[in-house]
Amino acid sequence: MAEPNQSLPVDLFIDLDRSGPVPLYFQISSRIEQAIHDGTLPPGSRLENEVALGNRLGLSRPTIRRAIQELVDKGLLVRRRGIGTQVVHGKVSRGVELTSLYEDLERSGQKPDTRVLSTEIGEADERMAEELGVEVGSPVLHIKRLRSAGGVPIAILDNVLPADFTDIDLGDLSKHGLYQLLRARGVTMRVAKQRIGARDATAHEAGLLDIPKGSAVLTMSRTAFDNSGRAVEWGQHCYRPDLYSFEMTLVER
Amino acid sequence: MAEPNQSLPVDLFIDLDRSGPVPLYFQISSRIEQAIHDGTLPPGSRLENEVALGNRLGLSRPTIRRAIQELVDKGLLVRRRGIGTQVVHGKVSRGVELTSLYEDLERSGQKPDTRVLSTEIGEADERMAEELGVEVGSPVLHIKRLRSAGGVPIAILDNVLPADFTDIDLGDLSKHGLYQLLRARGVTMRVAKQRIGARDATAHEAGLLDIPKGSAVLTMSRTAFDNSGRAVEWGQHCYRPDLYSFEMTLVER
DNA sequence: GTAGACAATATGTCAGGACAATACAACCTA
DNA sequence: TAGGTTGTATTGTCCTGACATATTGTCTAC
Numbered sequence: 094m095a096e097p098n099q100s101l102p103v104d105l106f107i108d109l110d111r112s113g114p115v116p117l118y119f120q121i122s123s124r125i126e127q128a129i130h131d132g133t134l135p136p137g138s139r140l141e142n143e144v145a146l147g148n149r150l151g152l153s154r155p156t157i158r159r160a161i162q163e164l165v166d167k168g169l170l171v172r173r174r175g176i177g178t179q180v181v182h183g184k185v186s187r188g189v190e191l192t193s194l195y196e197d198l199e200r201s202g203q204k205p206d207t208r209v210l211s212t213e214i215g216e217a218d219e220r221m222a223e224e225l226g227v228e229v230g231s232p233v234l235h236i237k238r239l240r241s242a243g244g245v246p247i248a249i250l251d252n253v254l255p256a257d258f259t260d261i262d263l264g265d266l267s268k269h270g271l272y273q274l275l276r277a278r279g280v281t282m283r284v285a286k287q288r289i290g291a292r293d294a295t296a297h298e299a300g301l302l303d304i305p306k307g308s309a310v311l312t313m314s315r316t317a318f319d320n321s322g323r324a325v326e327w328g329q330h331c332y333r334p335d336l337y338s339f340e341m342t343l344v345e346r
Numbered sequence: 347m348a349e350p351n352q353s354l355p356v357d358l359f360i361d362l363d364r365s366g367p368v369p370l371y372f373q374i375s376s377r378i379e380q381a382i383h384d385g386t387l388p389p390g391s392r393l394e395n396e397v398a399l400g401n402r403l404g405l406s407r408p409t410i411r412r413a414i415q416e417l418v419d420k421g422l423l424v425r426r427r428g429i430g431t432q433v434v435h436g437k438v439s440r441g442v443e444l445t446s447l448y449e450d451l452e453r454s455g456q457k458p459d460t461r462v463l464s465t466e467i468g469e470a471d472e473r474m475a476e477e478l479g480v481e482v483g484s485p486v487l488h489i490k491r492l493r494s495a496g497g498v499p500i501a502i503l504d505n506v507l508p509a510d511f512t513d514i515d516l517g518d519l520s521k522h523g524l525y526q527l528l529r530a531r532g533v534t535m536r537v538a539k540q541r542i543g544a545r546d547a548t549a550h551e552a553g554l555l556d557i558p559k560g561s562a563v564l565t566m567s568r569t570a571f572d573n574s575g576r577a578v579e580w581g582q583h584c585y586r587p588d589l590y591s592f593e594m595t596l597v598e599r
Numbered sequence: 600g601t602a603g604a605c606a607a608t609a610t611g612t613c614a615g616g617a618c619a620a621t622a623c624a625a626c627c628t629a
Numbered sequence: 630t631a632g633g634t635t636g637t638a639t640t641g642t643c644c645t646g647a648c649a650t651a652t653t654g655t656c657t658a659c
Binding site for chain 4: 600601602603604605606607608609610611612613614615616617618619620621622623624625626627628629
């Protein structure tokens with residue numbers, strides 16, 4: 094037999110903080126996720142069933158279900174009715190999230206560095222108006238940056254923001270990520286739509302990224318919306334494909 | 347003001363089928379999704395609040411919440427406590443799902459065509475063993491295909507499947523997608539991990555895809571797991587970037 | 600010995616209620 | 630008028646309880 098699916102349900106000792114602001118379901122799911130990552134719950138192992146887990150922790154089944162659902166959505170667990178809940182095989186990896194390249198690099202321990210190529214307050218052309226949901230001709234902030242890590246250029250970032258943000262402090266752009274600046278202004282990105290593709294680099298891009306002219310670049314264009322559903326940012330980025338790629342986990346619903 | 351957020355809650359007439367096998371929350375979410383797509387619920391409009399919607403439809407609040415949550419996860423709706431639930435701005439587009447290129451093409455009305463380049467039953471090398479979670483040397487089915495649409499080559503597909511599938515009918519491969527064949531065998535893919543990148547095409551790839559040698563290709567490698575968490579398929583694909591790209595919606599949790 | 604019926608187990612769906620946290624608007628006060 | 634306070638609307642979290650449905654294993658009848 095290839096897989097020891099017979100493994101018994103694993104006990105999880107969880108201290109719950111009922112007074113704090115952290116939801117109970119989140120405390121549970123975090124603890125289980127940690128157990129998966131540190132090997133306490135190896136791939137293929139079965140979780141205790143929802144009812145028993147709830148009884149043991151003094152929680153109701155909906156709370157337990159919600160905690161488990163979080164991890165199912167992340168692709169860490171699989172549920173089968175009549176069977177139980179199991180840990181998915183395969184090494185786990187961070188998925189695509191609503192973060193920026195800057196944060197990606199910071200998290201992976203690299204030191205991001207940004208060179209602002211140009212900033213300009215102009216009028217929205219037809220394409221920008223469509224992407225941002227504003228009227229043609231309305232003021233927009235157009236930013237072009239070159240993002241590096243460890244002195245090596247990684248990506249060319251071309252972003253357009255609607256009128257509300259034309260007063261952004263451009264000096265901060267070289268020290269912080271765009272998403273950090275937006276969040277510091279109280280903007281919370283909730284939904285984004287993006288498209289990932291590839292094409293040959295232009296001569297200008299090849300020069301900036303320090304790659305041979307005409308070689309491949311990975312492209313991503315994204316429109317992000319805040320929690321009122323309004324478009325906050327439209328970006329067209331191109332990445333050095335040997336230094337960056339997109340990783341994600343898909344879950345069938 | 348750019349956005350008329352004042353719009354009143356929109357009424358939805360929904361016939362519920364309580365006897366059928368379709369869950370109530372799914373009937374609700376489908377109906378709302380349809381209303382969004384056909385313009386009954388325009389971007390920015392507000393939904394009735396959860397309690398009122400539940401009362402009017404004779405459903406409990408958890409059921410309504412679940413229906414709405416489905417659409418929030420899809421990136422169609424945004425919830426704000428104290429405010430209500432609104433339709434997201436921006437045109438809606440299909441996200442990355444656990445489907446195959448074949449199904450993508452079929453759905454978009456194109457006629458997919460597959461040329462099987464080679465099939466081979468061999469032994470798993472180290473990389474394959476790692477990706478599929480099997481032992482080195484165990485039998486695997488290695489398939490290489492060229493996928494076209496309308497006579498134009500779109501992608502080179504290189505797939506490896508574990509021992510259980512070595513008896514797959516290779517003749518079907520030119521008529522159906524790999525995922526279709528797997529599903530027909532009762533295999534249900536539940537989770538997949540994939541990485542999207544880019545690189546320069548090799549001379550061989552350029553020839554197959556009918557593009558200039560050394561120009562960019564879009565690459566995707568994916569490992570799919572069935573509902574028991576076992577690896578079912580590992581694929582390394584490369585696409586003509588002018589004919590294919592990946593589109594997705596990200597939702598902050 | 601095999602096939603079908605049945606029991607045990609686990610998740611899936613749904614109801615109804617309670618209180619907390621947040622955002623906004625209206626109001627009142629300085 | 631400006632500023633803070635209060636009130637109201639709405640989603641967020643959590644509880645209890647019930648029944649439906651899918652899967653597996655066991656027991657029985659033939």
